[in-house]
Amino acid sequence: MSQTVLVLNSGSSSLKYQLLQPDTGASLAHGIVERIGEEASSAVLTFGDREIRRDGRIADHEAALRTAFDLFAEAGQRLDSLGLVAVGHRVVHGGQRLYRPTVVDDAVLDQLRELAPLAPLHNPPAVLGIKVARRVLPELPHVAVFDTAFFHALPAAASTYAIDRDLAARWQIRRYGFHGTSHQYVSQQAADFLGAPLESLNQIVLHLGNGASGSAIAGGRPVDTTMGLTPMEGLVMGTRSGDIDPGVISYLWRTAGMGVEDIEVMLNRRSGMYGLAGEIDFRILHQRIESGDEDARLAYEVYVHRLRKYIGAYLAILGHTDVVTFTAGVGENDARVRRDALTGLATLGIEIDEHLNESPTRGARLISADKSPTSVLVIPTNEELAIARACLTVI
Ligand code: ADP
Numbered sequence: 001m002s003q004t005v006l007v008l009n010s011g012s013s014s015l016k017y018q019l020l021q022p023d024t025g026a027s028l029a030h031g032i033v034e035r036i037g038e039e040a041s042s043a044v045l046t047f048g049d050r051e052i053r054r055d056g057r058i059a060d061h062e063a064a065l066r067t068a069f070d071l072f073a074e075a076g077q078r079l080d081s082l083g084l085v086a087v088g089h090r091v092v093h094g095g096q097r098l099y100r101p102t103v104v105d106d107a108v109l110d111q112l113r114e115l116a117p118l119a120p121l122h123n124p125p126a127v128l129g130i131k132v133a134r135r136v137l138p139e140l141p142h143v144a145v146f147d148t149a150f151f152h153a154l155p156a157a158a159s160t161y162a163i164d165r166d167l168a169a170r171w172q173i174r175r176y177g178f179h180g181t182s183h184q185y186v187s188q189q190a191a192d193f194l195g196a197p198l199e200s201l202n203q204i205v206l207h208l209g210n211g212a213s214g215s216a217i218a219g220g221r222p223v224d225t226t227m228g229l230t231p232m233e234g235l236v237m238g239t240r241s242g243d244i245d246p247g248v249i250s251y252l253w254r255t256a257g258m259g260v261e262d263i264e265v266m267l268n269r270r271s272g273m274y275g276l277a278g279e280i281d282f283r284i285l286h287q288r289i290e291s292g293d294e295d296a297r298l299a300y301e302v303y304v305h306r307l308r309k310y311i312g313a314y315l316a317i318l319g320h321t322d323v324v325t326f327t328a329g330v331g332e333n334d335a336r337v338r339r340d341a342l343t344g345l346a347t348l349g350i351e352i353d354e355h356l357n358e359s360p361t362r363g364a365r366l367i368s369a370d371k372s373p374t375s376v377l378v379i380p381t382n383e384e385l386a387i388a389r390a391c392l393t394v395i
Pocket of ligand 1: 208209210211238280281282283328329330333334
């Protein structure tokens, strides 16, 4: 039987899981437990064509994981008979020292806890997920795979903030970059799709989901990325602002009487498309624009403006790009965003084919015109598979 890896992505009130075969890339099962700790918790498992659901209070993350296993049992499956060899954990921030896939022991867990201030919204739930999963599945190796890993190799010119260098060194302040698992996976998939060695290609990858980031990649190595110390920098996102003048923060603190946590919550959860239009789903935003909603229109224009700005910046940094690839929820599904991001760039060698762009085809596909020197691709990301494969490199 093929080996399988259980990949966990633990959020503050949710636990996503997927069981994969790293060698074939097959996903055997996936599910989510949501609203953990509330009265109306829910747990879903999809195994093959069966979907099993359980509603009702799930007190904490440990109960969530045990409920997921109960659902496997209800589906007539036992994890120990499915070739499970490791548990992979998505961890957002690895700080300066943790970037390779790392088998978690108590010392690593302590190091992860120390990183909480660098990613206060993301790392603590991941640490909790690892702690709970080690308790529930003590006999298996647990591997932390970091969102920052791929961008550890950013050149210093791209990773360094132009601030007081002693302060930066003391507090580990640099541009780390995030969504690295996705950028690395998608750039390799793009090379495979084009039948070209990864080392031969300049690439721009646009990961546009609720969180959004772009990267410039030369010969498989990252040259720049839009996210920084935290996943807040760069592109406009579902609820995050992306780039703002850092002066806004001190201005709000001084004049609006907002504390640091209020400002952080505002920038993370009440900004981006939500902050401008009260909505993060691009399908609904487009409907609202069509019915004349000016807030939705402005939000969309700000989003596209920022995206084009980074595409231009990355073209300048790379000199030229062989391929531009769109991925994640918006990138994979929203033909209008792809069109508006790249329209008018023919003189820079990028030309989209409207018909291919609008085709409802799924899967990896080419959407550039025949005469476009730059290939434009849509490639579904698969962070869970990349995490599962990363686990096998260290166990
Ligand atoms: P996350 O960052 O949470 O993983 P996803 O990559 O799943 O996010 O992206 C989710 C977003 O993708 C949704 O909020 C929505 O805006 C967008 N999206 C999903 N499906 C479509 C679609 N068919 N058309 C346009 N946008 C879509």
